[in-house]
Amino acid sequence: MTAAIEVDDVTVHYGDVLALDRVSLSLEPGRICGLLGMNGSGKSTLFKTVLGLVPTDRGRVRVLGRDGLAARRAGLVGYVPQSEQVDWAFPVRVRDVVMMGRYGHMGGRRRARAADREAVDRALARTDLTDLADRQIGALSGGQRKRAFVARAIAQNADVLLLDEPFAGVDKRSEATIVELLLELRRAGRTLLVSTHDLAQVPTLCDEAILLQRRVIAHGPPEKVLEPDTLLEAFGMHPGEENSWTR
Ligand SMILES: Nc1ncnc2c1ncn2[C@@H]1O[C@H](COP(=O)(O)OP(=O)(O)OP(=O)(O)O)[C@@H](O)[C@H]1O
Ligand SMILES: [Mg+2]
Incomplete structure (x- = not known):
């Protein structure tokens, strides 16, 4: 089966800033994958890389078997950018x-x-x-x-949708509307990669999750990726240490 999204050993710099460090991942079609990580961990950069919007130093990206730019031009991949x-x-x-x-x-x-x-x-x-x-x-x-x-x-x-923090700053009702839409898209066989800082939402929304900190720290079922030790590695703190943890 052709992967919906395939990132193979990708490194991205902005000048001297290393934003993605030898990132590899593969998403099967028809799944919702949560993309988690601290501010500056490379989530938006990963989206732009998949879309062919930032140059890579090394590695290769495929969306449904095509390179990111070709997939975007063919309308195979949709993108909800981060508001900023x-x-x-x-x-x-x-x-x-x-x-x-x-x-x-x-x-x-x-x-x-x-x-x-x-x-x-x-x-x-x-x-x-x-x-x-x-x-x-x-x-x-x-x-x-x-x-x-x-x-x-x-x-x-589009068959593949990239959503960069679609829930940031939206109220509960809009969040529920968007969640419902995303689940409906998945039922229709679409593949969704969704970045979020709302870790509490991940187990109900996502089939799998990726924890990013320039490199992929974990990729698997949400409950595995959200294990305290894994989160400690990515965020440098345990859940519960701070009340704003899930925001
Ligand atoms: N246009 C740019 N020029 C230089 N550095 C950049 C640029 N865009 C991002 N960076 C840097 O690259 C790194 C990754 O940024 P990115 O925007 O991908 O992070 P993010 O995980 O999306 O963060 P956030 O949760 O704040 O949205 C950061 O160190 C950031 O400062
Ligand atoms: Mg971002």
Whole structure:
């Protein structure tokens, strides 16, 4: 079986900063994998590497058997970026952001057809954004913006989805909506790699988890990866040592 995502011995530097150190991992299709690690551990870099957005010093990435850039161009992989990494001043409406998910389905002239508009309307409805569809993306709250990017990923209908902290800053209701959507996508056979700092959520949402600290410290069933000794290695502290542990 072709892996959904395959990262083989990848190292990434930003100048002198070593962000990923000989990372290897393989995800089977139809799974939700949690990506865990401290701030600066390389999670966002790993997403960008899979998408072919940052150059690697060594190693190889495959998404459904293709290199990351080719998979992205073919619309096989969708991406919900971390909020901090989006230019919110960019003058587009929510509806336009979601429509970007359909570009891979359109021809070179990017003319939206009825099927594209229907997919966008459906995705907006699923993320409770119908009433906000004509607002500028920069005029939404943080949680609403997050939902707009989840809507874009849904409209895209990609086989592989990369979600960089989709739950950061969203309220409980939006979180529940997003969780429900992710589980539905998995039931439809999609593969999801989801970074989160909410460790408490991982056992219910994820089939497996990866603990990253520049390199892969652990990869396996959530209860294994969340064992205290493993967490100690990645975070330098035991759960319970601090009340904010699961935030
Ligand atoms: N554009 C950049 N230029 C230089 N260094 C960078 C750049 N982007 C990230 N880094 C560095 O690379 C390392 C990994 O960063 P990355 O954003 O991948 O971490 P992360 O796990 O996503 O963190 P967070 O939980 O805060 O989102 C960090 O040391 C960071 O400072
Ligand atoms: Mg990040």
